[in-house]
Amino acid sequence: MIHEGEFHFFDGKQHKIALVGAGGKTTLMYHLAKESAKKGWKTLITTTTHIYRPEEKFYAHDRLEMIHLWQQGMYAVVGEACEYQKLKGLSEEMLEELMKLADITLIEADGAKHMPCKVPKKTEPVIPKSCDIIMIVMGMDAIGKTIENGCFRIEEVTQFLNVSKRTILTTEYMMRILLEKYASKEMIKGREYYIVLNKCDTIERKDYAKKLSFLLKEHGVSNVILTSFDEEIRK
Numbered sequence: 001m002i003h004e005g006e007f008h009f010f011d012g013k014q015h016k017i018a019l020v021g022a023g024g025k026t027t028l029m030y031h032l033a034k035e036s037a038k039k040g041w042k043t044l045i046t047t048t049t050h051i052y053r054p055e056e057k058f059y060a061h062d063r064l065e066m067i068h069l070w071q072q073g074m075y076a077v078v079g080e081a082c083e084y085q086k087l088k089g090l091s092e093e094m095l096e097e098l099m100k101l102a103d104i105t106l107i108e109a110d111g112a113k114h115m116p117c118k119v120p121k122k123t124e125p126v127i128p129k130s131c132d133i134i135m136i137v138m139g140m141d142a143i144g145k146t147i148e149n150g151c152f153r154i155e156e157v158t159q160f161l162n163v164s165k166r167t168i169l170t171t172e173y174m175m176r177i178l179l180e181k182y183a184s185k186e187m188i189k190g191r192e193y194y195i196v197l198n199k200c201d202t203i204e205r206k207d208y209a210k211k212l213s214f215l216l217k218e219h220g221v222s223n224v225i226l227t228s229f230d231e232e233i234r235k
Contacts (some may be wrong), residue, residue, distance in 0.1 A: 001227065001228050001229065001230075002208075002226070002227050003007040003200055003209075003226040003227060003228065004213070004224075004225065004226040005194075005223065005224055005226060006225070007032070007194065007225065008223070009104075009133055009192075010025055010035070010036070010039070014102070014103055014104070015103075015104055015105070016018065016099055016105045016128065016130055016131045016132055016133070017032075017104070017105065017106050017107065017131065017132075017133040017134070017135055018048075018107045018109040018125065018127045018128065018131045018133070018134050018135065019106065019107065019108050019110070019135045019137060019184055019190060020109050020110040020120075020127070020134060020135070020136055020137070020182060020187075021110060021112070021136045021137040021138050021178075021196075022110070022112030022115055022116055022117050022118040022119070022137065022138060022139060022152060023112070023115070023116035023117060023137055023138050023139020023140070023141070023142065023198050023199055024116075024137055024139055024152075024198040024199055024227075024229065025108055025110065025112070025135075025137045025199075026051060026052070026108060027054055027229045028137060028196060028227065028229070029045060029106045029108055029134070030045070030199060031229060032104075032106055033045050033075040033104075033106055036075065036103070036104045036106075037073060037075040039048065040073065041103035041104050042070040042102045042103045042104070043070070043075035043076070043102065043103065043104045043105075043106070044075070044076055044077075044078065044098060044099065044101075044102035044104070044105045044106070044180065045058075045064070045075055045076070045077040045078070045105075045106050045107075045108075046077070046078045046079055046087075046089065046090065046095065046098075046105065046107055046108075047079055047087060047088065047089050047107060047109070048089040048095075048107060048108075048109045048125075048126035048127070048128065049088070049089060049108060049109065049110065049111045049125075049126060050082070050086045050087065050088050050089075050111060051077075051079065051087050051108050052085060052086055052087075053077075053079075053081065053085050053086060053087050053088065054077045057074075058074060058075065058076065058077050058179070059076075059078075059087075060076040060077065060078050061079050062069070063076055063098065063101075064199040066078060066098065066101075067101070068127060070215060077091065078098060079105055082127040089126070092128070095128060096128070096130060099128075099130065104227035107126040107127075107128065109126050109127050109128075109131075110124055110125035110126075111124075112151075112152045113152050115139075115142075115150065115152035116138065116139025116140070116141045116142035116145075116149055116150055116151075116199065117138055117139065117142040117150050117151045117152070117157070117162045117169060117174065117177065118151055118152040118153045118156070118157070118177075119151075119153050119157045119177055119181050120153065120156070120181060121153065121156060125187075127187075131191065132191055132192065133191060133192045133193065133194070134182075134187070134188060134191050134192075134194075135192040135193070135194050135196055136182040136183060136193060136194065136195045136196065136199055137196045138174060138178060138195070138196070138197060138198065139198050139199040140170050140176075140197055140198065140199045140200050140205040140206075140208055140209050140212075141199045141201075142174065142207045143169060143170070143171065143174070143205065144168060144169065145168070145169055146158075146166050146167065146168055146169070147161075147163070147164075147165045147166070147167050147169060148165040150168065150169050151169070157177070159179065160176075160177070160180075161177075162175065169233065171208055171211050171212040172215070174212060175212060175215045175216060175219070176205075178195055178216065179216070179219055179221070182195075183195065183221065185207070192223075193223065194223040194224075194225055195216060195221055195223065195224050195225070196224075196225045196226075196227055197202060197209040197212060197213060197224065197225070197226050197227070197231075198227045198228065199228055200226050200227060200228045201228045206212065206226065209226045210226070213226065
C-alpha cells in the first residue's frame with residue numbers, strides 16, 4: 001500500500017530501476033512488478049547481488065521463457081541459480097541484452113539480510129550503468145532500535161555516524177544515512193531517484209515517516225514515498 005507520494009515512472013517509457021538500501025526492497029520490487037505487468041508492460045526482475053528464487057512459474061531460465069511469460073501477461077524473474085534457493089546476478093553483457101527487451105526492469109542492487117537499515121560498503125550497491133532511476137528504501141521499523149539490533153553493516157553505520165552500536169536510531173540519523181550515503185551525488189550520478197520509507201505499518205511508524213519525509217524535503221528531496229505491505233509479495 002502506498003500511503004503518501006507517487007511513482008512517476010509508470011509513464012509508458014522504458015525504465016531500468018535499481019532498488020537499494022534496506023527494509024523491504026524485495027517486497028516493494030514485486031509489488032511494482034505486479035502493477036507493471038497489469039498494465040501489459042514487459043516486466044523483468046533481476047539482481048546484481050542475490051535474491052530468493054521465486055515460484056517456478058515466474059522464473060525464466062532463458063530468453064525464450066522470459067518472452068513466453070510476458071506473452072502470458074506475467075512478469076519474469078531472471079538470474080543464475082545458486083545455493084540456498086537463491087539467484088545471483090547475470091553477467092553485465094547478458095543483463096544489458098535482456099534489459100533492452102523489457103519495458104520495465106527492476107533490479108535489486110543491494111543486500112541487507114532482512115534488516116531495516118544499513119550503510120553500504122564502498123563496493124555497494126552494484127548499480128548497472130544504464131539504470132535511469134534509483135529507488136532508495138529504508139524500513140521505519142528501525143526507529144527506536146539500537147544500531148546493533150536495527151542495522152546491517154553495523155561497523156559501517158557506527159563509523160559513519162560516529163556513535164556506538166548501542167545508540168538508538170532516530171529520524172535525524174536515518175536522514176543522514178539516506179542523504180549522505182544513498183542520495184549522494186556520487187551514487188545518484190544525475191539519475192532520477194525516490195526515497196521509499198517502508199513498513200509504515202502502525203500509526204507511530206507512519207508519524208515518524210512523515211517527520212522524516214519533512215526533513216528530507218527540507219533538504220531538497222521531492223520524491224518521498226510512504227509505503228507498507230501486509231505480506232511478502234512473491235506470487
